[in-house]
Amino acid sequence: MTAMRGKAWKFGDNISTDHIAPGRLFHLRSNLPELAKHVLEDARSEFASSMAPGDFVVGGGNFGLGSSREHAPTIIKIAGVSAVLAKSFARIFFRNCINVGLPAIICDTDKIDEGDELEVDLLKGKVINHTKNIELSFPPLPPVMTKILQEGGLANYIHKYGDFKLK
Amino acid sequence: MGKTLAEKIISEHVGREVVAGEIVVTPVDVCLVQDGTGPLAINQLRKINLEKAANPQQTVLFIDHASPSPRKELANDHITLRQFARKTGCYVSEVGDGVCHQVINESFVRPGDIVIGADSHTCTAGALGALGTGMGSTDVAIGIALGKTWLRVPESYRFVVHGRFQPGVYAKDLILHIIGMIGADGATYKSMEFGGETIENMEMSERLTMSNMAVEAGAKCGIIFSDEKTREFLLKHGRGKSYRELWADEDATYERSFEIDASKILPTISFPHTVDNTRTIEHKDCQDVKIDQVVIGTCTNGRLEDLRIAAQILEGKKKHPDTRLIVVPASRKVYQEALEEGTLSILNQAGASIQSPGCGPCVGIHQGVLGDGEACLSTQNRNFKGRMGNPNGFIYLASPATAAAAALEGKIADPREVIG
Numbered sequence: 398m399t400a401m402r403g404k405a406w407k408f409g410d411n412i413s414t415d416h417i418a419p420g421r422l423f424h425l426r427s428n429l430p431e432l433a434k435h436v437l438e439d440a441r442s443e444f445a446s447s448m449a450p451g452d453f454v455v456g457g458g459n460f461g462l463g464s465s466r467e468h469a470p471t472i473i474k475i476a477g478v479s480a481v482l483a484k485s486f487a488r489i490f491f492r493n494c495i496n497v498g499l500p501a502i503i504c505d506t507d508k509i510d511e512g513d514e515l516e517v518d519l520l521k522g523k524v525i526n527h528t529k530n531i532e533l534s535f536p537p538l539p540p541v542m543t544k545i546l547q548e549g550g551l552a553n554y555i556h557k558y559g560d561f562k563l564k
Numbered sequence: 565m566g567k568t569l570a571e572k573i574i575s576e577h578v579g580r581e582v583v584a585g586e587i588v589v590t591p592v593d594v595c596l597v598q599d600g601t602g603p604l605a606i607n608q609l610r611k612i613n614l615e616k617a618a619n620p621q622q623t624v625l626f627i628d629h630a631s632p633s634p635r636k637e638l639a640n641d642h643i644t645l646r647q648f649a650r651k652t653g654c655y656v657s658e659v660g661d662g663v664c665h666q667v668i669n670e671s672f673v674r675p676g677d678i679v680i681g682a683d684s685h686t687c688t689a690g691a692l693g694a695l696g697t698g699m700g701s702t703d704v705a706i707g708i709a710l711g712k713t714w715l716r717v718p719e720s721y722r723f724v725v726h727g728r729f730q731p732g733v734y735a736k737d738l739i740l741h742i743i744g745m746i747g748a749d750g751a752t753y754k755s756m757e758f759g760g761e762t763i764e765n766m767e768m769s770e771r772l773t774m775s776n777m778a779v780e781a782g783a784k785c786g787i788i789f790s791d792e793k794t795r796e797f798l799l800k801h802g803r804g805k806s807y808r809e810l811w812a813d814e815d816a817t818y819e820r821s822f823e824i825d826a827s828k829i830l831p832t833i834s835f836p837h838t839v840d841n842t843r844t845i846e847h848k849d850c851q852d853v854k855i856d857q858v859v860i861g862t863c864t865n866g867r868l869e870d871l872r873i874a875a876q877i878l879e880g881k882k883k884h885p886d887t888r889l890i891v892v893p894a895s896r897k898v899y900q901e902a903l904e905e906g907t908l909s910i911l912n913q914a915g916a917s918i919q920s921p922g923c924g925p926c927v928g929i930h931q932g933v934l935g936d937g938e939a940c941l942s943t944q945n946r947n948f949k950g951r952m953g954n955p956n957g958f959i960y961l962a963s964p965a966t967a968a969a970a971a972l973e974g975k976i977a978d979p980r981e982v983i984g
Contacts (some may be wrong), residue, residue: 411748411838413948420928421953423630424637427603427644439955459749459782463948465684467604467700488753488784489684493700539587541714551702556612561589561714 400518401479401500403451407511408440410457414490416440417461417469426468433472450477453515455506457483461490467497474499480517482506482524495542498550504533519546540564566813568720569787570755573695573810577678584719584817593677594689595619595708597701598626598664600927601682603641605705606648618711620653624672626664627657631922634930654708662895662921665689665863669772670897674798674806675790680707685863685945687783690775691768692797693790693810695755698779718755718784719819721746725762727827732980734873735770736865736943736963738762739777740832742824744842752782754819757812762826763788768797769869776864777945780839801897831979833941834961837949845966845978853960853976856938858883860911860967861892861919862926865943868898868907870964875907877968877982878914884974889916890932892924914971928953941970 416439418432425432437444437454454473460483461469470493473481480500484507494501502517504524509515513528524533538546541563548554555561565583567575575582577590595617597605602625609615617623625645633639642659649656657667664681665688673679675693679686682704689696699713707713723742743750756778763771771788778786795807830844843849860866860874871893883889891911893899899921902908908918925932926944934940934957942952947959962970965979972982 413951415928415946415948415950419950419953419955421933421950423600423927423929424635426600427607427637427641439950459752462748462782463684463946465682465686465698465700466601467682467702471604485749485752487749487782489698489700489779492703496700496702539716541587551706552608552612555614555706555710560710561712563587563589563714 400516401451402516403449403453403479405453405455405509405511405513405515406444406448408454408456411459411462412440412456413463414461414466414469415463418466418472429468429471429475432468433475436472436476445476448476448478451479454478454481455509456481457506458485460486462487465489467493470494470499471497482509495538495546496551498546500546502535504535508533566815566817568755568816568818569693569757569789569810569812570695570718570720570785572812573676573678574715574717576676582717584717586717587714588717589712589714590678591712592680592707593622594668594672594679595623595704596626596664596668596681596683596686597704598629598683599631599638599641599645600629601701603644604701605682606644608702608705609709614709615648615651617652617654617708622672623654623708624668625649625654625656626667627659628663628922629927630929631659632920660896660920662898663863663866663923665776666866666894666898670801670895675794675808675810680704680713684779685776687778687785688772688776688863690778690785690787691771692794693788695785695787697785718753720755720757721751722818722821723756723758723824724760724821725758725824725826726760727762727825729826729829732965732983733829733831734963734965735766735773737829737832738826739774740834740842740961741829743777743781743840744832746781748780748838748840749782754783756781756783756786758786758788764791767869768793769867772867773864780945831963831966833966833976834947836947836958836960839947839961850976854939855887855941855970855975857888857890857932857934857940858967858971859890859925859932859940859942859944860964861894861924862944863894864945865964866892866894866898868901870943871902871907871911873964874968875910877965877979878971879910881914881972883915883971887971887974889914889971890919890925891916892919893921895921925952941967941976943967
């Protein structure tokens, strides 16, 4: 997990899993690369076609509320987003992000504007906003989640360790 | 030290005393996936060569979201589920059997169980005194294969409800009121624990509605004690032996406590596009809101008692000519009972389209997708933009009584004025 760099795409509060991966595209759930072309379409229709690999999704509060569909963080990752930043996350979405190897970072996203150039260092727990020349810090994950993220997700983690290792 | 229901259930599973905030690895009793999340779960297990089930008799794969299948891609997903079940010995709950959260509680969940499901409304199991929680496909896949998961023991919020509802007011109004009060992230990561005489007097049908919507306040679970009502429910479904009584300790520690007077709750409606955007029926915003479609059903309010409430209001009457009425019984058992006692006949004669048990139009796949600019009033649990298949639709959430009143009037209407 090296430092990541890219542009900020801003979203509001309460971005639901229906904004990210809507039910009307339910039939694409077993075709994730195709579903990823529609990622976040119902929040910002231009996002999927305009973002560049490495960019960041930057939400407000309660990002990812709603359904347990892991397809939501999965297609954000497939689209090439390096991390999701928000003031707070819905519980299942947050856990799913880590499980699919997509960093989910809790920080004060009011200090980030659309298009800001960001750099994230997961190990140091820092977001550097190069446009505004400020640094934001974020709390470390519980050790079990850090390990899962380091392995690139829960499936890889279980494949490697065969079980949950809390210590 | 006294324990909350969540602490008590997790402590029993891990074999030592746990307190809120700890992270534990715990055995799980029941696992479920559905046709929207199961294929991904199975693919994950295939990828790491772990296609097995630790407890196949307690693992259920539900075909309920796109059921019967409206598209070939989804029919193929159903095949994936059936193949996995054949290989591992898990159950498949088939087309027409019903919504996962209804069937799992009718037939599998016991008080004190830990239930994980790749569906956010797995918290419904809390109504039976179980800790049910929604997770993603990979988490549940690993739970199925290894028979365990990791959890953070949640802090608990206690909701004590006293008094009696006015006629025309139900558990749905209470839970919408609570979510409106604390917000869509008001209980994120927490266990909501419901108690007090109002909850004690509730039938299981209403308790299931309460627990079902805990996730709409962000909660990990929504747990209710188990008592004589729970025992009767289990007996009715041929599982009397699964009963055990379970209460939180008197001296349990709660992070927050709320007292609610049920007699002051009014019929409550969530306005588009968030569940916490609530209004009481007396609010001016409820005047002249035209409704194009009414849905009565889902894991929130598709039980026999819900259909009866609607039938009582609609008996001998016709729905409004400009409003479609869709009724979806939550399970085959509900469908059968409603059929035999004549409830479905009343709804059919009132002009309802009665559909196969399952999730119906709630997930936006089929059976009632909204047109541009259309408004739907539904008894379901979510009204997010795009939820019913069209981001240009508007979804209002309410009780079956309010839904039936809207079907009659063609607009949002006060159920207290039409209730028999």
